[in-house]
Amino acid sequence: MSVSPRQPFPEIEPYASGLLDAGDGNQIYWETSGNPQGRPALVVHGGPGAGGGRGGRRTFDPDVFRIVLFDQRGCGESRPHASDPAVDMAHNTTEHLLADMELLREQLGIEQWLLFGGSWASTLILAYTERHPERVSGIVLVGVTMTRPQEIDWLYHGLRLLLPVEWERFRNGAPAADRGGNLVEAYRRLMEHRDPAVREKAAREWCAWEDAVIAHEQLGAPGQYSARPDAALLAFVRICTHYFAHAAWLEDGRLLRDAHRLAGIPGVLIHGRLDLSAPLQTAWELARAWPDAELRVIDDSGHTGSPAMKTAVLEAVDRFAR
Helix, strand or coil: CCCCCCCCCCCCCCCEEEEEEEECCEEEEEEEEECCCCEEEEEECCCCCCCCCHHHHHHCCCCCEEEEEECCCCCCCCECCCCCCCCCHHHCCHHHHHHHHHHHHHHCCCCCEEEEEEEHHHHHHHHHHHHCHHHEEEEEEEEECCCCHHHHHHHHCHHHHCCHHHHHHHHHCCCHHHCCCCHHHHHHHHCCCCCHHHHHHHHHHHHHHHHHHCCCCCCCCCCCCCCCCHHHHHHHHHHHHHHHHCHHHCCCCHHHHCHHHHCCCCEEEEEECCCCCCCCHHHHHHHHHCCCEEEEEECCCECCECHHHHHHHHHHHHHHHC
16 A cells, blocks of 8 residues: 655745845845744755745644755845846855854854755855864755765766756757867856846856756756746856855865764764665765765656655654654
């Protein structure tokens, strides 16, 4: 007899929200929902630059958790918005995001929190926890990445081995002089172009490639990248290319090298075996370096999930509820 997958918790609305003054003219949107006296849990969104989907609230038992969501710099409801070409990206780096997270924790009066997120969020969560291990009570990561140069190169160059037609279109979206070089940097420059038509075309070509990489994930959410509203799409690609062109300003291998700082913090790593965007190798390496973490491999899932992965996520968070 088949077992029905676990269902998310019912929709809820935040009981508090606001804009946090983070300096450099940045205001970070945050919200809290669930139990004001409950166990604090921070939902960290992916991308970078994807904005905090509000569906993350439904991962947590609202009677048990104080659920905190925020939009990282330049996206979602944070201001200023990176879709505006006048916004200076110099004030949007991994270091800025880490400082924003710590400032938010202090603003909300939270001593320790459970950290939850997927894809790019796992990189940010690992960087934050290795910086502030005493502030983290547990971690749940989905679709693990560490944003190392080798991972970036795989996603935007190496995958041409599996998707040659789609990659050729992606490559041809860059200026002719850049097609034999670093495509991420080429697209980063396009997203800074003064012509809005050039920026929009580059953003759509970038998202067409991202969608090609997840097109096989019929149990997940194929086509999700290009489906964003125009402003959100422009901000997403501008922030992505900005971060990936700089390898997220992280020393190559640093997060894995410093994984010993995660000792004593319980974690669950949930990863799809069919994930082309972020192959399983990264999650496996992290699990080997972090004895307090359990790696759960979901055989039918890619980067955007499946019913089995959703169940695994709910079960992982439920551990921390108990």
